Amino acid sequence: MNKDVFKDNSFCKMLGIEYPVIQGGMAWIADAGLAAAVSNAGGLGLIAAMSSNAEQLRAEIRKAQKLTDKPFGVNIMLMSPFADEVAQVVVEEGVKILTTGAGSPAKYMSAWLGAGIKVLPVVPSVAYAKKMQQSGAIAIIAEGCEAGGHIGELTTMALVPQVVDAVEIPVAAAGGIADGRGIAAAFMLGARAVQIGTRFLVARECNIHQNYKDLVIKAGDIETMVTGRRTGHPVRALKTEFSRSFVKIEADPNVSNDDIAKLGSGALRAAAVDGDKAKGSFMAGQIAGLVKKEQTCAEMISEMFNEFETVIKSVKL
Ligand code: TUI
Numbered sequence: 001m002n003k004d005v006f007k008d009n010s011f012c013k014m015l016g017i018e019y020p021v022i023q024g025g026m027a028w029i030a031d032a033g034l035a036a037a038v039s040n041a042g043g044l045g046l047i048a049a050m051s052s053n054a055e056q057l058r059a060e061i062r063k064a065q066k067l068t069d070k071p072f073g074v075n076i077m078l079m080s081p082f083a084d085e086v087a088q089v090v091v092e093e094g095v096k097i098l099t100t101g102a103g104s105p106a107k108y109m110s111a112w113l114g115a116g117i118k119v120l121p122v123v124p125s126v127a128y129a130k131k132m133q134q135s136g137a138i139a140i141i142a143e144g145c146e147a148g149g150h151i152g153e154l155t156t157m158a159l160v161p162q163v164v165d166a167v168e169i170p171v172a173a174a175g176g177i178a179d180g181r182g183i184a185a186a187f188m189l190g191a192r193a194v195q196i197g198t199r200f201l202v203a204r205e206c207n208i209h210q211n212y213k214d215l216v217i218k219a220g221d222i223e224t225m226v227t228g229r230r231t232g233h234p235v236r237a238l239k240t241e242f243s244r245s246f247v248k249i250e251a252d253p254n255v256s257n258d259d260i261a262k263l264g265s266g267a268l269r270a271a272a273v274d275g276d277k278a279k280g281s282f283m284a285g286q287i288a289g290l291v292k293k294e295q296t297c298a299e300m301i302s303e304m305f306n307e308f309e310t311v312i313k314s315v316k317l
Contacts, residue, residue, distance in 0.1 A: 001302075001309045010170040011044075011193035014118065014138060015097060016071045018042030019305055021183075022120070022141065022172055023297075024197025025075020025099050026149070026283070027051055028272040029208055032060045034297070036067030037205035041298035045070075046099060050077035051269065054085040061093045071097060073120075078103030079150075079233075091115045099141060099195075102150045102233075104128070109135045122174065122195070124152020129163045129171075139170040141195050146176030148198055148236050148285040151226070157189070164190030178287040180307025187312075196304075198285040203297045209275030213294060215240070215282050221289035227281070228264060231257050235264070238282040242267065246281075 006012045011020040021043040023030065027050030035045030047064055049057050057074070064072050074095050076086055079102045087108045090098060098105075098112060101122040105112075112119055113136045121132040122141040129140045142163040144156025152159075156175040164171050173186035174195035186194050200206055202213045215238050227246040228235045237243050246263060249255050264281070271280030295303070 001305050005305075005309065009192055011139065011172060014170070015044050017044050019301055020172070020193035021301060021304070022046065022099065022174075022193060022195040023200050024147075024149075024174070024195055025050075025077070025101060025122075026197055026201070027075075027077050027080075028268045029201065029206065030075065031207060032063035032067060034200065034203065034206050035072045036064050037203065037297040038200065038301070039064075039068045039070040039072040041296075041301045042070075043297070043301055044097065045072040045297075046075045047072070048075045048077065049082070049086040049090075050075075050080045052086065053082050054089045057082075057086050057089050058093055061089075061095060073097030073099060075099045075101060076105065076108075077101050078105060087111070090117065101143075104131070106131070106135050120172070123163070124154065124159070126159075126162050126166045129167050133167045133169050137169060139172060139193075140167055141172045141174050142191070143195070144173075144175030145226075145234075145236070146286040147174055148224070148283040148288075151175075151234050151236050156186075160186065160189040160191050176285060176287050178285075178290045178304075180304050180309070180311050182287070183304060183308045184311040198288050199291050199300055199304075200297065201284060202291055202294045203300060204294055205297055208272045211275030211277065212271055212280075212282055215277075216284050216288050216291055217293065219284065219288040219291075221286070224284060224286050224288060228260075231260055231264075233264075235281065235283060236285065237271075238284050238288065240277050240280070240282055242278060242280055243282075 023038040030048040038045035145151040172193035173191035178199040267281035270276040271282040
């Protein structure tokens, strides 16, 4: 597509990228290789800090710096036991862009802003979007519950326009987007960028177990479900032996919340690293049904934005 299309796009200008697409900060999945591939293809690649302690993250950041000279960022999952230490490492390593998820980054904001870091919090509600704007966020990523992983209550369709109306800073849409039609729809809701996770799970440069990729590719439209509602940490994942038995155990009043939390911990690693269908939580969004083949990140991005251009030029009224 014609590169000039996004020359005035707020996210492209603000982040120094070519296409207004941010890769989801997928815990245990998004490593330096995936982040660099997305950035080299003109989007914003992200390294997920969730699974790393300070030194592992430092090594991953340095690896990405060798793999790309384009902008990339780090995603900090705020429920991570390593959140405090990785929040410091990103400053020490000169990371320029951060996204955050699963909580409020308020306590780190002054250190990050002081270091000149651009912070884009992922939020599930208008209230959080407003709070984050007030704390100095440069943009908001509004994530609907079609998304994979830890989710809020609202759908992308309902959340995005309400967040757009509530804040002055630019908004990216996340959850349920995997092709040019989804990107066009997000723009119609007032978003100026999208965040994409599920489609990048099957990128050639995404270094997860092949079982995970195969499950995403063969998933149909109704093959995700939400676990963890009872403990207040709802997570969308593919329907597997593990997620089905998880919801059954959750429904049992004789099982304590602590035991449920124990059951969940380690489940994403078991999926991403071991491809273990009995113990793994294969987090993926509802749009998995649309994701049909492995491609490189560059192929995915160029296909999605070509499709976007065609779609916006051929809207039928
Ligand atoms: O963070 C995500 N998605 C994630 S994080 C993750 S890692 C994980 N592993 C095991 C169990 C649970 C998670 C997998 N997927 N998306 C962004 C997001 N943030 N969605 C919802 C929120 C959110 C929720 C609550 C943001 C702020 C918030 O604030 C609550 C509070 O009280 O601070």
